[in-house]
Amino acid sequence: xxxxxxxxxxxxxxxxxxxxxxxxxxxxxxxxxxxxxxxxxxxxxxxxxxxxxxxxxxxxxxxxxxxxxxxxxx
Numbered sequence: 001x002x003x004x005x006x007x008x009x010x011x012x013x014x015x016x017x018x019x020x021x022x023x024x025x026x027x028x029x030x031x032x033x034x035x036x037x038x039x040x041x042x043x044x045x046x047x048x049x050x051x052x053x054x055x056x057x058x059x060x061x062x063x064x065x066x067x068x069x070x071x072x073x074x
Contacts, residue, residue, distance in 0.1 A: 009038070009045040018051050 010018070016026040029035035030044050037046045 006048060008048055010048050010051060012037075012044050012046065015046045015051045019054065 012026050012030065013023050016023040019026070026035060026046075027044065030037040030046070035046065036050055037044050039045075
């Protein structure tokens with residue numbers, strides 16, 4: 001059986017868990033427009049590609065993300 005294909009989007013709780021951030025922080029960043037996201041009704045989704053890019057070696061460590069607050073690089 002071929003490996004399961006990953007969805008291109010993550011919920012905020014999924015992305016926050018991957019980034020090691022509190023969910024509330026990521027929701028706040030989305031609300032302020034500081035983190036790229038899409039809203040489908042009440043659901044907020046973020047790009048898996050964006051989250052994985054942040055986790056790539058040499059990009060931004062999760063502990064640095066927590067200190068950046070609304071001063072994210074985009």
